[in-house]
Amino acid sequence: MDLFASLGLGFSVALDPVNILYCFIGVLLGTLVGVLPGIGPTATIAMLLPITFSLNPETALIMLAGIYYGAQYGGSTTAILINLPGESSAAVTAIDGYQMARQGRAGPALAAAALGSFFAGSVATFLLAAFAPPLARAALNFGAPEYFSLIVLGLLVSIALAHGSIIKALGMIVLGLLLGMVGQDIYTGTPRFTFGLRELFGGLNFVAVAVGVFGIAEILRNLENEHEREVGVKAVKNLWLTRDDLRRIIMPVLRGTGLGSILGVLPGGGHILSAFASYSAEKRLSKNPGEFGKGAIEGVAGPESANNAAAQTSFIPLMTLGIPAHPVMALMIGAFILQGITPGPNVINEQPALFWGIIASMWIGNLLLVVLNLPLVGLWVKMLSIPYRVLFPAIVLFACIGTFSINQNVYDIYAIAFFGIVGYLLIRFGCEPAPLLLGFVLGPLLEEHLRRAMIISRGDPMIFIERPISATLLIMALAAVLVAVLPSIRRRRAEVFVEDD
């Protein structure tokens, strides 16, 4: 099937009124989540997974995807208006966006962000459509050793991109992998770490883990220091860009789209990295870098395009290999599995309507986002005045009820409390939660492929280096760790030198 015929099929699915409705609900919720700090897309998608259970697969995944890229979008609104990025990747946007807002140019900043995101999202979706099928075909030749190496690569790259201590991130991955082993062993059926509870034989419920670590832990974190948010900008006027503004944002948007599309494929938070990369690139290329940090429109348009492009292309590893690039994608895997579909290279052939429908819906979703965000920005500003003390009881209740409604299993709710407190402690002590969830989702896959590969090779670990694809992937993983380690060595050296002076 050629690309356009496939996209035609995709649009016939995505333009179904029910799917448009859920796509709309998805981007609406996503924008809401992006706007409201204290609840991220990871926790939201985790809580909404049970709700999508009753929908059919296309509709459910279209909605969940909408929440994810909608959140990328919404995060920029709060970053610009109140200097409070609702989403980590919008942190860069806050630098210049908030300065623009203070100068009374909130309108152009929002418009630049919206147009840049829309353009980047559309282009990146096209790239996804163009590159996913050949990649999926290549992935069909992957055997157990290749998958093992690929998962190792994914896990290690995710720590390379995480901030903070690398060893702690490694520890979080290993802890996640171990938690993923709870339940019956796949080969022998031996129950592991179940405390003899039959409810744990199927493994820990990953919705409970995700809601605990990303939702409840975050709430406890916010209750440490309670303070009200200040909304500095009450009304946004004049959304139109001047001709001069337009001329200034064209190149940053193009460069941001390119950077974001490439970096988004990387596992472990490419969208955050791409926003930073785009910002520093624009600053370096600008004729007057002094403007950056004081309200340069390029500093809004570039990173916003980059993170939206990355948000779309991060679907590539998920749709072609079944490997999540970051925690939200890990939850998408969960959504596939809940619907009875194994994510991976087979999806494109076995479920073409689903695959192309999701891709086509991203264009529609991006269009809906522009419509939702620009004219309705006043509404989002009002949303910001919802106090947190009303919001978080709602999050706690939704988490409990939603998780309970999946399996009617009360142990899943005990698991929320357990992972809430463990997650809170770990975050408090400086460990990032994202690698833990990635490890948790990939743990069973890692073990399965490792054991299968070892059976194929009759116990010889050299199989991972002898097969060329597997060896390449492992070398890339090693390189990722080295790159992550090197700057910190350099920085420490620099500190030593400063002290010597």
Add this chain to the structure above:
Amino acid sequence: MALNASRNDLASGAIFIAFGTYFALEALRYDFGTPFRMGPGFMPVVLGGILIALGIVVAAKGMGKPDEEAAPPWPFRGIVLVLGTILFFAATIRGLGFIPVVLIAGFATALSSSRNTWLSALIISAGLCALCLLIFVVGLGMIVPLVGPWLRF
């Protein structure tokens, strides 16, 4: 007594070591197998060992480097009320039923914020109860007793 080490590193190291030890020791009771045919105990024992080692490294790296920032205050009220609510929810949802549990749970979590008064907490919990009923029971057809067997006479 001033501690000449990073409390954060020591604490996260200890958590890693604790989890690693539990998983490794428990997994030693399962069949270890050979590299050719790995048993159910193989991966957990190896990974548990790695986690213990990482925990030791994290703790060791924190030695002699006290944290630069003062630790934020512990949200004891939040921890007790939020976690307590979740446990309460799990323990009673079958017995008390949806409406009483959601009302009580919403009220208790709302109180964990020092900014909520008794009255505002009451309003929040009533509002949330109505909202959750609408979304989960009416909208999604969740099967759960609205008022559980413990309250029926």
